[in-house]
Amino acid sequence: xxxxxxxxxxxxxxxxxxxxxxxxxxxxxxxxxxxxxxxxxxxxxxxxxxxxxxxxxxxxxxxxxxxxxxxxxxxxxxxxxxxxxxxxxxxxxxxxxxxxxxxxxxxxxxxxxxxxxxxxxxxxxxxxxxxxxxxxxxxxxxxxxxxxxxxxxxxxxxxxxxxxxxxxxxxxxxxxxxxxxxxxxxxxxxxxxxxxxxxxxxxxxxxxxxxxxxxxxxxxxxxxxxxxxxxxxxxxxxxxxxxxxxxxxxxxxxxxxxxxxxxxxxx
Numbered sequence: 034x035x036x037x038x039x040x041x042x043x044x045x046x047x048x049x050x051x052x053x054x055x056x057x058x059x060x061x062x063x064x065x066x067x068x069x070x071x072x073x074x075x076x077x078x079x080x081x082x083x084x085x086x087x088x089x090x091x092x093x094x095x096x097x098x099x100x101x102x103x104x105x106x107x108x109x110x111x112x113x114x115x116x117x118x119x120x121x122x123x124x125x126x127x128x129x130x131x132x133x134x135x136x137x138x139x140x141x142x143x144x145x146x147x148x149x150x151x152x153x154x155x156x157x158x159x160x161x162x163x164x165x166x167x168x169x170x171x172x173x174x175x176x177x178x179x180x181x182x183x184x185x186x187x188x189x190x191x192x193x194x195x196x197x198x199x200x201x202x203x204x205x206x207x208x209x210x211x212x213x214x215x216x217x218x219x220x221x222x223x224x225x226x227x228x229x230x231x232x233x234x235x236x237x238x239x240x241x242x243x244x245x246x247x248x249x250x251x252x253x254x255x256x257x258x259x260x261x262x263x264x265x266x267x268x269x270x271x272x273x274x275x276x277x278x279x280x281x282x283x284x285x286x287x288x289x290x291x292x293x294x295x296x297x298x299x300x
Contacts, residue, residue, distance in 0.1 A: 077197035077209050084196040084212050091194060091215055094158040100150040103218055106228060107143050107190060113227040114138045131223045134188050142181035144171050146190055149216050160216040161196075189221025260285045 114136040120126035121136070128136065148170045152160045162170075167178045185191040194215050202208040256264065261281025 077211050078195050081195040081197045081211065084198045087194075088159070088215060091217060092158045092160070093217055095153050095218070100154045100218065103190070103220060104143075104147055104150050106220065106224065107138075107146050109228050110135060110188075110224045111138050111140065111143050113224070117227075135224060135227065137184050138188060139181065139184065141171075141173055141177050142184045144173065145178060145181040146185055146218070149191065150218055153216075153218055158217070160218075161213045162216075163213045189219060189223060192217040192219055 117126065117128060117132050118136045121128050145167060148167060149160055149162070152162060164175050164178050167173070168175050171178070173181070182191065182193060186193050196212050196215060197209045198212045200208045200210050261284045262278045264281065
């Protein structure tokens with residue numbers, strides 16, 4: 034049985050919808066956008082996941098002293114970025130792709146990171162502040178907060194996931210609205226080469242590296258053996274996961290029928 038990824042299943046479903054409309058694509062046949070309110074309320078942002086369906090797997094409780102170590106690394110990375118910028122301006126250095134990311138780190142971004150790390154330490158890794166909270170805590174504007182979060186995510190200091198939630202409203206159909214993002218501080222390995230040797234973490238033992246390699250291989254093999262419906266249930270939760278599971282079940286049935294009633298090859 035052929036196994037499709039979730040993105041392939043979605044593309045196939047949309048392609049079938051376009052074919053049923055006389056060969057026209059869904060996007061080309063849609064009516065022009067108007068300024069009328071969205072029929073289900075405020076539309077959610079792209080790549081958002083329903084709140085309450087994934088947080089237990091997303092959040093991670095920081096180890097003792099981990100948040101302090103991450104903050105020290107962020108500050109050292111800020112210093113390294115300033116040095117790289119000076120060398121580039123003087124013509125003494127041509128920045129690599131990683132270095133071009135590092136030089137975008139600003140003092141405002143480190144200040145936002147400090148607040149996120151404090152929340153992670155106090156709330157056992159459950160970090161979901163609003164922009165207004167970060168703005169009040171850091172005395173920075175919302176636009177500065179947005180840029181800082183983008184820089185931190187781009188370098189690798191932060192993993193961010195958008196969320197939406199259902200709201201009760203009168204009339205038919207569900208209603209959704211955007212809610213606060215969730216954040217997980219991380220250590221970007223791309224910056225370790227620009228830190229003092231004493232700040233770099235000790236390398237993992239060979240047996241630990243081998244166990245992690247075996248775990249990744251087992252995970253890939255497990256996913257390769259799942260059907261489209263099972264893959265949707267395992268990888269995505271909430272309303273989106275249920276919708277993709279239905280699409281995957283339809284693709285699984287069509288694939289099974291095509292193998293049971295395959296046409297002979299033309300001579």
